[in-house]
Amino acid sequence: MDTIAPTSDTRLFSKMHVLVATFLGAPLAGSILMALNYKRSGRPRHGITALVIGLVSTIGLFVIAYQLPDSFPNLLIPCLSLAAVHLWYQKAQQAEFEAHINAGGQKSSLAPPIGTGVLCLAGIVGVMLVPELLAPGMEFGRKQMFNGGELYCADDITDQQAAALGNYLVEIGFFDGHPKSAQIRKEGDCYQFRIAMQSGWRNNILYIEAGVQMARNISDNVFFGDPVETHYCNEMLETLNTVAAYPRREATYDPSVIIDAPSRQPGVGRPARGNTQSQYIIYVVRSKDTLSSIAKRHGSSVSIIQRLNGIPDADKISVGMRLRIPRNTEQRSRD
Numbered sequence: 001m002d003t004i005a006p007t008s009d010t011r012l013f014s015k016m017h018v019l020v021a022t023f024l025g026a027p028l029a030g031s032i033l034m035a036l037n038y039k040r041s042g043r044p045r046h047g048i049t050a051l052v053i054g055l056v057s058t059i060g061l062f063v064i065a066y067q068l069p070d071s072f073p074n075l076l077i078p079c080l081s082l083a084a085v086h087l088w089y090q091k092a093q094q095a096e097f098e099a100h101i102n103a104g105g106q107k108s109s110l111a112p113p114i115g116t117g118v119l120c121l122a123g124i125v126g127v128m129l130v131p132e133l134l135a136p137g138m139e140f141g142r143k144q145m146f147n148g149g150e151l152y153c154a155d156d157i158t159d160q161q162a163a164a165l166g167n168y169l170v171e172i173g174f175f176d177g178h179p180k181s182a183q184i185r186k187e188g189d190c191y192q193f194r195i196a197m198q199s200g201w202r203n204n205i206l207y208i209e210a211g212v213q214m215a216r217n218i219s220d221n222v223f224f225g226d227p228v229e230t231h232y233c234n235e236m237l238e239t240l241n242t243v244a245a246y247p248r249r250e251a252t253y254d255p256s257v258i259i260d261a262p263s264r265q266p267g268v269g270r271p272a273r274g275n276t277q278s279q280y281i282i283y284v285v286r287s288k289d290t291l292s293s294i295a296k297r298h299g300s301s302v303s304i305i306q307r308l309n310g311i312p313d314a315d316k317i318s319v320g321m322r323l324r325i326p327r328n329t330e331q332r333s334r335d
Contacts, residue, residue: 010040010041010100010105010106011040011105011106011107011108012037012040012041012097012100012105012106012107012108013033013034013036013037013097013107013108013112013113014097014107014108015086015089015090015093015094015097017033017107017108017110017112017113018030018033018034018085018089018113019082019085019086019089020110020113020114020117021033021113021114021116021117021120022081022082022085022117023078023082023117024114024116024117024118024120024121025116025117025118025119025120025121025124026058026061026081026120026121026124027053027054027057027058027061027081027084027085028054028055028057028058028120028124029054029113029116029117029119029120029121030054030085030089031050031051031053031054031055031057032051032054032116032120033112033113033116034047034050034054034088034089034092034093035047035048035050035051035054037093037097038050041096050092053088057081057084058124061077061081062124062128064077065077140152140183140237141153141154141155141157141183141185142162144162144163144166146166146167146169146170146175147170147175147176147177148175148176148177148178148179148180149166149169149170149174149175149176149178149179149180149181149182150179150180150181150182151165151166151169151175151182151183151184152181152182152183152184152237153183153184153185154183154184154185154186156185156186157184157185157186159310160309160310160311161184161222161223161310162184162310163309163310163311163312164222164308164309164310164324165184165193165218165222165310166310167307167308167310168217168218168221168222168308169182172217174214180195180196181195181196181235181237182194182195182196183233183237189226189227190226190227190228190229191218191219191223191226191227191228191229192228192229192231193214193215193218193228193229193230193231194231194233194237194239195211195230195231195232195233196233196234196235196237197232197233207232207243208243211230211232211243212230212243214230215228215229215230216228220280221280221324222324224282224322224324225282229242230242230243231243280308280324280325280326280327281298281324281325281327282322282323282324282325283298283322283323283325284320284321284322284323285317285318285319285320285321285322285323286319287319289317289319290314290315290317291305291306291311291314291315291317292314294323294325295325298325298326298327300325300326302314304326305323305324305325308323308324308325308326309323309324
């Protein structure tokens, strides 16, 4: 075994130094100090090997930690990494360090290990945050917040649709002020409502039934009867199982709410779907319509129509736009 040549100006890192750096900055930080020990003892190739071992073991630890269930004790992984680095140093450098000190050599101060550990920690956190910062714009879609819930919208979802869905999810209590994540996207003519859930609940029969009802409600109340699927996903919003596919069905017109003529032309109101007891009708905006006139005609209010349809500016509606409008009491009584 090669030995460290003791010189008065050589400062080596002790086992305590290496463990402090490892505690702060993972095995990578500890391996940097061990690599410096090798370099100062004239063995730079051993130092490169130490750096590779530290980098690979740090990546491995984070990969393993990511795969472990939430119930796994959080402190166990850093304790195991400290124990592994302790054994590594004990076998690779402890004898040489003691020989160096006994021969009059010096050991480093505590500042470099602390600085190395902090810098490695900052680098690791930075690497972990980059995907988190870029994912909403690159993968999940644009993020909108509704009562503490995150709704990610793909590019094929309009701002009006996103606002209408978000407001509806608040209305039914899905977004209840607690952190939740969901995504809406469109594949072909079918909307996919994707919910991030813990693995233990995705196949629960109650949640499957709730997913069926959720697809039905979103189809009825947000997307004008277009087909909707409910997807239960992991934390990256990747589909694990599709629990509901609610297909398109032609809506039945209700003569009691027709404004001009029984056709799908601007100015015609109809139930959200074939259910004549629906709480909403679908109204297609015609020329010279305003939200105020539409609200008055249907016994509603401008603010309610704006909220249900995600319209930020009451003056900006266009001919052909479909609006979800609450059926008033008189209309319901005639049903």
